[in-house]
Amino acid sequence: MVESFFDSLNEKQSQALRVPHDTVLQVVAGPGTGKTKLLVSRVAYLLLVCKLPPSDIIVTTFTKKAANEMKERLEKMLIDHPEIDLNRLQIGTFHSICFKYLKFYGKYIGLSKNVTIADTKDQRDLITTAIKNLDLDNVKDKRNTINEVKNFILKQKASGLFPDNVVTTTDTEAQYLQVYYEYQRLLAKHSALDFDDVLLHTDKLLQVRPECVSYVKHILIDEFQDTNDIQFNLMYKLSKYCSNSITIVGDADQSIYGFRNATYANFKKVETIALQRNQRFVKISLDQNYRSTNAILRLAENLMRHQTTRENKNLVSNNNLDTPVNYIKHRDEYDESCFIANRIYKIVNDPANKYTYNDVAVIVRVSRTFLAIEIDLTRRGIPYRIVKGLSFWELKEISMAVDCLRIVALNDWLAFKRVIEWFCAGCGAKLILKIEASVYSPEINKNDNVFEIVKSYVDGKLSGATAKAKQSLKQLISVIENCKLEIEKLTTLQCFEYIMTKFDLIDNVLKKKTSKKDEAEILSDINANIKELKNQIVNYDPEKDDLLQKAHEKTFIEQEMLNGGTDNKESENINDTIVDSSKLKFIQQFLEHVHLAEIVSSEVENDKGKVTLTTIHGSKGLEWSAVFIPSIVNNILPSKFALDQHDYFAPDSLIDEERRCFYVAITRAKEQLFLSTYDVVMNDIMVAKSSCFLDEIPKSCYKIISSFVTPSPTYGLGGMYVVQPKTFVVKKIVRHHSTATNIPPTVLGSTGMTYNPVTGAVVRPVNNNQPTSTYIKKEENTDDPKKPNLLSTSNQIMNNTLNQISTFTKVKQEGKIYKPTVKTTVPIQNATTLAIDNMKRPTKKRLGMGRPISQYLTKKKL
């Protein structure tokens, strides 16, 4: 099996595969050249041919999903080799691998075995507390300042700097540094590490106890262009005992994490270090592309040639298809989204393509672009999924639900504090600060955990709580006690539901949500997200995690014994450990698992699949047959930040990183690529201008296609767009004759604009340049009873429908003032559409949730 897999590699891949393992091997190659395929094969080669034990190999991937996929591929390849225990292979993100080291060896640098991860909201809370504690002149707990301090700390950590090593140059920086010290103190107090600390502490551990990794024989790193300084240093520390036997693969052109201090300059550094250390160094580049057509590759290369600090690539496509890249200039984003939905429908339903919706992706630079596209996909009835990332865990309902789980299963003040804030009436900021002081106080008995300390306020052993506060704290204590007691009798799902009910989660989330949306919409959002969380819990398999953890611990224990015995008696008998299968333990494991996990949707797919909507950063390493890249306009791609900060003389400017983002998006496409843009002028001001990157691409690299949008076959859709309803005087009812079906009548208002008679929204034809014959053919006053109704069946359908709409009656009376209302009763088949037309643009935050609009629409159905 595995031999046939090795045989499927091309000559250069094969050459890289067989490089002796005690070498620094660098595979730098373009997109779709089979780097990941090679990396998986190389692991198999090291195991089978070089006979390295799986426990002695470390493989780092960029996401957990990539690690899972790689493992699955290896399992298939090595199916005939059951003697190789792949559970002992150390594969995962840098963070997850390092966290395992810290859990086991953290004792050598003063970390508790129960060390946990502080997530983003914990980080924010702790930075705020640190700022409050210090009460400095220049640093106050204001939103902007908190963000600035957070960025300052992140930057230091990404460079591998603990507070003691930071050098400051200004007064403000010196104060930020003080916050950094205080923040670290608070983290330590909670036995918590933030994400960057995981790497920083591992670096420290390996400095103090390098022998912890003396068994490691080879380290492989995927997506090397996105490693930052601390990861770079860790790579050398982890491979210290195997003469830096390293395989790194990556592509400098796909370096898009500069904002996290990642740099592709690390490729060059590896080479220089290898030369300095006289190490065996092999650099191989792959130029056969197995993904994209030549047209796509040519366009991508022409774009990238505008980055001056780059070596040209000459990728050769393996795909003979001569489909051109399509370029479309739309009038605005609404026309664009309508076009995209129509085109997706067309290409998936074209039997020549044999695509399902799974083969199509819309890749955007910023997630707010999803909205218009979501609307049109919904109108077209096209199923889609939004790739959710870590942002899912930051949603209010999700973080509140997770906090409930945390205070039931862990003794965790950070979560406790937040839950007291929303659950306990009468507990003001002052009391919470007092409880917090008790939690942090060295005088309070160390054995008293957070739960006991809160209880002391209820019992009056500690003073400061009013009668009302005591009552609500008592209720919280009793809820926690009940949950602990009851959940052991329940199934996983029941257990989750029990906890959520006891904390009255939905009601409490509703109280916390500050949105102008009506309650039904908010509720629909919340329920959908909680459902996803439920799926995550139900599908979580602690045994799999357990198995992996035990396998790794076994490696660590063996290693520790080789290094001179262990004082870790409890872990010696790892094989005999009784598995704790309690629900409490299950929740603890789940919480640990989610801390380092991005969300991999648990939705079950149907046959037709779903179109993927993803950001460029989320599309890394993936591929689709057809890719749409919308909104290629300045301030989106490249981003406003990059344009504002652009330094034309800088060798690797932010604009270059934006260009690489564009490149990553382009090179996800296998066969069909649609680039689209628009220029929009409003009140003589240019509000959107097509991207400067498009000017960099020679016209010969793409085919310009018409932006004509076929109106979609439902009322009020295709080719129309909606702005806020306004009051106006009805001048005329306008009927349209159209080649398309179901074009409804519209109303000409005193404003000179044309309105949707139902919603009062402004409508306009698709394209100003469009010949009237294809869209608006004729206007007439249909209120004249003598005039025969010349309209097509579509209008009859509409008339039947509209007769049931109360507002339409008003519209029919010309000269009357029409005040459009969104509260219109409409028959079910049009309700969905109506809901879309009247829908307010979701906020950025709401978009971040990745909540498909379809869920909203179901609620709107009458």
Ligand SMILES: Nc1ncnc2c1ncn2[C@@H]1O[C@H](COP(=O)(O)OP(=O)(O)OP(=O)(O)O)[C@@H](O)[C@H]1O
């Ligand atoms: N030797 C080969 N023969 C046939 N197909 C191959 C070969 N190598 C890679 N491929 C295929 O090419 C596609 C891209 O491979 P892979 O994802 O490994 O590329 P990559 O270099 O990691 O891409 P990216 O940098 O864009 O993530 C995959 O579908 C893979 O199966």
